[in-house]
Amino acid sequence: MFKKVLIANRGEIAIRVMRACRELDVKTVAVYSDVDKNALFAKYADEARPIGPAPASQSYLNMDNILEVAHKTGAEAIHPGYGFLSENEIFADRCKKEGIVFIGPSGKTIESVGSKIAAKKTMKAAGIPVIPGSKNGIDDLDSAVDVAESIGYPVIVKASAGGGGIGMKVVRKTEELRETIESTRRVAKSSFGDATVFIEKYLEEPRHIEFQILADSYGNIIHVGDRECSIQRRHQKLIEESPSPIMTPELREKMGSDAVKAAAAINYTNAGTIEFLYSKGDYYFLEMNTRLQVEHPITEIVTGVDLAKEQLRIASGEALTYKQSDIQQRGWAIECRLNAEDPLNNFTPAPGKLRRYRSSGGPGVRVDSGVHTGFTITPYYDSLISKLTVWGRDRNEAIARMKRALYEYIIVGVTTNIPFHKAVMNNEYFRRGELTTHFIEDHNIIKEVEKIIEAEKEKGATLASALGAEDKKVAAITAAVGTYIRNAKLGELNEH
Known part of the structure; x- marks a missing residue:
């Protein structure tokens, strides 16, 4: 070591x-x-x-x-x-x-899947199902039209070197194709230094499902179970859970086997993630992330595997300490990414100073954070405040525990997306596990967020008045962050 x-x-x-x-x-x-x-x-x-x-x-x-x-x-x-x-x-x-x-993996391995076009070719050759689309980068509009018409609209235009959903656009008719390709090229060049774009069939009602991979330098590769990451904004994840609500033992065996096969196809070592899109009973390779994922805590909680430690052990030359048969998913885990951002303004980042910060705790709660009271969320980096992860014996208990944990959070000084997470946890479709990557739009979640924020403004003002605090001042603070301090004492309120 x-x-x-x-x-x-x-x-x-x-x-x-x-x-x-x-x-x-x-x-x-x-x-x-x-x-x-x-x-x-x-x-x-x-x-x-x-x-x-x-x-x-x-x-x-x-x-x-x-x-x-x-x-x-x-x-x-x-x-x-x-x-x-x-x-x-x-x-x-x-x-x-x-x-x-x-x-992490070698530079050669990272490069082999850094291009989405190259990665798709490699996975297809290895027998992994891939989404129908262009085999190479799009050079001209005529070839783009041919591809789109051959696979059928709607299609999605993507940056080959892209990530995080940057530059992705859906096209539903030929008349929109030229402008979309040109705009995606500009974004790709600006964001990644590579203007190459390609076209794929756009899957209706897709779910985003991924498998955690661990591989050592002795040829041992295992998957560490599945995660569902379908709740997204701008193609970026906000809520993840493990296992996926649609997963069966048979589907897990099939997808997990393909994930291991995908890692073997590029001689992978260390921790990584194979991402799939699932739609109407079929799944397709989406991309591979050659690093530890933001959402890795949910996998750690349901399997007991410390992924960061395994990374260190593998990199130091040790063999995997687990066999595939050792990996068992127990219970259910959900992670909410708590960001300083405004869900009512298209989730625009809202940097600022945390005048007060208190995370939740109690049974089955894990908080990964690097902030504290007085810390400033700057505009230079991502707006993540903390990752709130909970575990329950089953999905219903995990949802109930997440609702309780969100209720306990106190964040004053910046606008957060906590009301958004509350709205999702309360949503009947989410509770039934009926998820897609368009969940926010399909179920008008932002309307529910507005109701939660308004209700919490009123409760915050009522609480301030009942405790004899400075009503207007406290109400303004609670309104600004879209939450209220339920169990605060008079002295705690006055310090603001």
Whole structure:
């Protein structure tokens, strides 16, 4: 096992990896930008070093600075977390060249699935079902029309090098195709430096289901169960659960086997995720993420497998400590991503200072967070406040526990998406497990969010009045964040 690991990331994922290191008696090095100097993750590490100004391009994406710190501190390995450099083949190769272990797959492997077009070809050759679409990048409108008409509208135009749903657009008729291709190319070039786009059949009422993979350097590959990630905004996940409500033992066996086969097709090592779209009884390869996923806690909770520790063990040269037969999913886990964002304004990020922060707790609750009272959510990075994960003996208990845990949260100072999560948990279709990636639009969830926010404004104002606090001041605070402080004492309210 390594003696010292540098974590090339920030926030809750940096702390998550540091916790695994601490349990394995591995020293940690944090790197931080100027605005993160006093962040919790920088204080949690055994040592911390600055790497540049706030913009990610000058700090968390600055390979030279990160590698320089690794050498100066004697770090033997670098864990990239997720985002930033986690799926950058150039960085993985540079680590190897400079004698530092990259905790993840090789640069060659990352590159092989970095292009969605190339990944689809590889998976199709391996016998994995793929969504019908163009075999190569779209060069001209005539070929695009031919592809779209051959597979049938609606189709979706995607950036080959893309991720996070950036640039994806649905096209329902030929007249819209040219403009969509051109706009997607512009977004792809700006966001990823690669203007290549392709076309796929757009699946109606799809569900997003993924399988966690672990693979060592001795050829051992297992899957660690399934997750459903269909509740999304702008093709980005907000709520995940494990297992999927539609999963059967037979379907899990089939999809899990294909996930393992997909990892073997690219000689994969370390932790990764094979993502599928499921529609009307069929499933198709979507993409592979060559890193630890944001939603990994739900898998850890239902299986008992510490994925971060397994990453460290595999990267240090150890064999997998689990066989496929060891993996059993027990109970149900749900994760809500609590962000500083405004669900009533198209989920626009809402950075600001946390004037008060208190997370929930109690039986079956896990909170992954890197914030505290007084912490500032900056506009430079993602707006994640914390990941709230719960476990229940079954799905109904997990939903009830999530509702309770959301009820306990206190966040003052920024607008959050907590009312959105409450609305979803209360939704009858969600409770029945009838999910699609269009869930928010199909069920007019934002209308329910508005009702929750209005109700909580009224309750917040009533509570302030009943306790004899400064009514207008407290009401303004509670209205701003769309929540109210149910069990607060008079002194706690007055401190605001």
